[in-house]
Amino acid sequence: MNVLTTLDGIKTHFGIFGTGPEIALIHGFGPSVSASWSLNIESLSKSCQVIVLDLPGFGESERPLEEFSINYLSKFLNHFLYSLGVERAAVVGHSLGANVAVRFAIDHPDRVCALVLAAGFGPPTLRTRIRILASPFTDRLLRTTSEKAMKRFLGSLFYDKQLVAEEIVREFHKEAEIQGTTNPRSQFWSLLNYRFSDSDLARITAPTLIMHGADDQLIPAAHSVRASTFITASELRIFQTCGHWIQREAPERFNQMISSFLEKHLR
Numbered sequence: 001m002n003v004l005t006t007l008d009g010i011k012t013h014f015g016i017f018g019t020g021p022e023i024a025l026i027h028g029f030g031p032s033v034s035a036s037w038s039l040n041i042e043s044l045s046k047s048c049q050v051i052v053l054d055l056p057g058f059g060e061s062e063r064p065l066e067e068f069s070i071n072y073l074s075k076f077l078n079h080f081l082y083s084l085g086v087e088r089a090a091v092v093g094h095s096l097g098a099n100v101a102v103r104f105a106i107d108h109p110d111r112v113c114a115l116v117l118a119a120g121f122g123p124p125t126l127r128t129r130i131r132i133l134a135s136p137f138t139d140r141l142l143r144t145t146s147e148k149a150m151k152r153f154l155g156s157l158f159y160d161k162q163l164v165a166e167e168i169v170r171e172f173h174k175e176a177e178i179q180g181t182t183n184p185r186s187q188f189w190s191l192l193n194y195r196f197s198d199s200d201l202a203r204i205t206a207p208t209l210i211m212h213g214a215d216d217q218l219i220p221a222a223h224s225v226r227a228s229t230f231i232t233a234s235e236l237r238i239f240q241t242c243g244h245w246i247q248r249e250a251p252e253r254f255n256q257m258i259s260s261f262l263e264k265h266l267r
Helices: 033-037 070-083 096-107 128-133 138-144 147-155 166-182 185-192 198-202 222-230 251-265
Strands: 002-007 010-017 022-026 049-053 089-094 112-118 208-213 234-239
Touching: 002 070, 010 033, 010 070, 022 033, 022 070, 022 096, 033 049, 033 166, 070 096, 089 096, 089 251, 096 112, 096 198, 112 251, 147 166, 198 222, 208 222, 208 251, 222 234, 234 251
Parallel strands: 022 049, 022 089, 089 112, 112 208, 208 234
Antiparallel strands: 002 010, 010 049
């Protein structure tokens, strides 16, 4: 089920699939729901109710009414889940979505029964490439760049470059054009520059599965290694020969690992 609704004055696109314990999937910086989770929803919805949404300013959801921030997106996620009558859920986040999930788990520990963080966390060592994408000077470039150039960029998200399918290139290119016109790139700086302190991470009480590609060229796996040392109830899994977009590069392993983890903690 794919739905458009209005929440906090923002037209919001979301979907609900399957039945059972609720899992919220939170996408990353560039892609919307379909690009992020199309290889994961069917598998995860066999045993859970999977909830996906386009964050404000992404995909089919409208631009936020206030400036972007991790805190704002965490607050929006809280309102969104309450609007669906979901009191408590497992939260799965990728990249930017992982950071939103962390903030949500810190601010609302009673609302999170399990946490899955994939390729997440920000400074201090964000790669130059992702900072350039957030530059105010990138707006016009994103609207005019060729699909060939977009394919080269998407190749940096994968260890196996053969996985950069044409339909993903077209979808990502379309998404970049939309974001270039609706979301000033300067607003994204607050998202990319957000840093969780050691004490922040230590406040997470939910059982946490942390996953990262060993060959991630955008956000180094060292970020997840560091986080795992401060999140007490955490398990760390490093995917060898895998880049940033692990849920697309290794979907079967990704889905199975999440399903096994949630089976232990959603009983």
